[in-house]
Amino acid sequence: MITVRKLKLTIVGDEETRNQQYKLIRDEQYQQYRALNLCMSLLSTYNILNNWNSGAENKLNSQIEKLNKKVEKNKNDLKKDNLKENRIKKINESIQTLTKEKEKLQQEYLSSSEYRSDIDKKVKEMYIDDLYTVVQSQVNFKSKDMMSLVTQRAKKDFTTALKNGMAKGERSLTNYKRDFPLMTRGERWLKFEYDEDSDDIYINWLHGIRFKVVLGYKKNENSIELRHTLHKVINKEYKICDSSMQFDRNNNLILNLTLDIPLNIKNEHIEGRTLGVDLGIKYPAYVCLSDDTYKRKSIGCAEDFIKFREQIRARRYRLQKQLSMVKGGKGRNKKLQALDRIKDKERNFVKTYNHMISKNVVEFAKNHKCESINLEKLTKYGFPNMILSKWSYYELQNMIEYKAEREGISVKYVDPAYTSQTCSKCGHVDKENRTSQEKFKCIECGFELNADHNAAINIARSNNYVK
Ligand SMILES: [Zn+2]
Known part of the structure; x- marks a missing residue:
């Protein structure tokens, strides 16, 4: 069972360190916001090119189909009785012209299909496989794994947007806001531990940043219950999934801790x-x-x-x-x-x-x-x-x-x-x-x-x- 708990965090350290580290988190959040929107634009461009490509193919096909029908009609006309010599000649000429035209289009279709599949490949390489590289050249993350978190997220949101009617034009591209929560890996990045002397709970994150969990942040959220949950996190009974952090209206740093709570056997x-x-x-x-x-x-x-x-x-x-x-x-x-x-x-x-x-x-x-x-x-x-x-x-x-x-x-x-x-x-x-x-x-x-x-x-x- 997946569940999200909101935890208020404060950074541990002297004022200067703390200011630097808060700034690092804000900068990272800003880079992430740019990277996500870049990914989304690239994915959307790829999608449009892809559609344009199959659009050109469809156009050729329907032209060929139209010519086929015209030839068919002329052939039927020939079967009619009492046709004058002159008329027969004209119909045959028309069949010839139409067939030539059709063959030309068919040729074009064949020769361009190779070219199109080449575009397909290139576009795919550029925009999908190299999404990572393209975006990385534009942003500057302090944490290495951020790029893969960003591309993963953008691809997922893009697919959802497509499913929800973006392809039909019923919805436009996802636009990430400036305050989009900073994504963080779970177990690997968020290391929970008790303080040796007190009951306080700390989290060691990246870049030597150490957070203290402020229990009882929200009045309606019971700190006993939360403590109980975090105890199980520290004991590895609950698995920490990919989570996120953000600043709330009062500038408090909030961790949206995503947990996988096993249903006991x-x-x-x-x-x-x-x-x-x-x-x-x-x-x-x-x-x-x-x-x-x-x-x-x-x-x-x-x-x-x-x-x-x-x-x-x-x-x-x-x-x-x-x-x-x-x-x-x-x-x-x-x-x-x-x-x-x-x-x-x-x-x-x-x-x-x-x-x-x-x-x-x-x-x-x-x-x-x-x-x-x-x-x-x-x-x-x-x-x-x-x-x-x-x-x-x-x-x-x-x-x-x-x-x-x-x-x-x-x-x-x-x-x-x-x-x-x-x-x-x-x-x-x-x-x-x-x-x-x-x-x-x-x-x-x-x-x-x-x-x-x-x-x-x-x-x-x-x-x-x-x-
Ligand atoms: Zn009795």
Whole structure:
């Protein structure tokens, strides 16, 4: 699966070096822009010459065809009865002239075909095979392999343009803009590594340029998720494909990192083994295997969560109270901003928490070779015991889904009804079965278990799928 991640980069080094190296990248980008447009013009010229060539051929052919038809017509005229001597003579003369004319054209066709194929060859040599040399003489790249990247790209775009109707005149030539992203080779040019002392990620590029990856460049792009991806890049689990870099509106250097993420092999899974995930109140998530129910794990802890939320709520309450007392002006704006920040903080906490839970759930499933994961389908009202908001549960399930998908584990949704009231041993369903929030005791067979564990088993084994 091919995917592109945007990374903000800064060049490492003293100011002078950095300025030089930024300039090098900009210069290279400028050379590339010229080279691409030159390639495109050459390819287009070649295409026009080629068309002109076959146009001349077609013209001769149709002239010969017309003469053939005229001769045919004259021959038919001869077959008519009661033709006068004089008329017959005239027709025969005409046939002779036409035939001579035709032979002349045929001769021309033959002799020029050699010449045409020669042009074909020359044009092909000049414009296609030597495209590289022709363009290289016009531009000045610092990186050697840039020429082959450029010709490859131009040929590809040209072919696409032809297919999309350029030959029919429905589209004109591709025109590359001045800020066309600078192409870069993948694995060979982009060498990712961790800093020895910190968690920072660096990339060694060409010309001794060393980039630092600025994590959390975009607010909506989660830096934890990005870090996770880059970790796999450094571990060579993900392949780096040909990528590109550009400067954004604020002059930030952005790497469009193209990755080939392998879809993990299915046969590593134990057939039919499912992981049940109970999203609950004491533990945000409780997971258990469908076949080996002793293998289970609680993920996260409600206490951290409630504590954090209460702190946040207390702060918000204080701010709101202060707000009601200030009438306006600077003080009010400052307080409003502080309120916004609290909102962000709360959101970030939940998001980070959800990342942690989803990562653990999928890792558990992967380590125990599960074929699939069963989640409860969220109802209109959420879950009976909510610790997170409904929206946050959606987010959590989403995260589990995409992280599982990357491991080749499918995610299915089961009907949440009775999962906490059913005895996982005898199957008896009763409201009375659950004696407390934490404990499950079957009134039929006397089976006792942690309530979350019991629910997780039921979810893991459920085939009451809904979607
Ligand atoms: Zn029972």
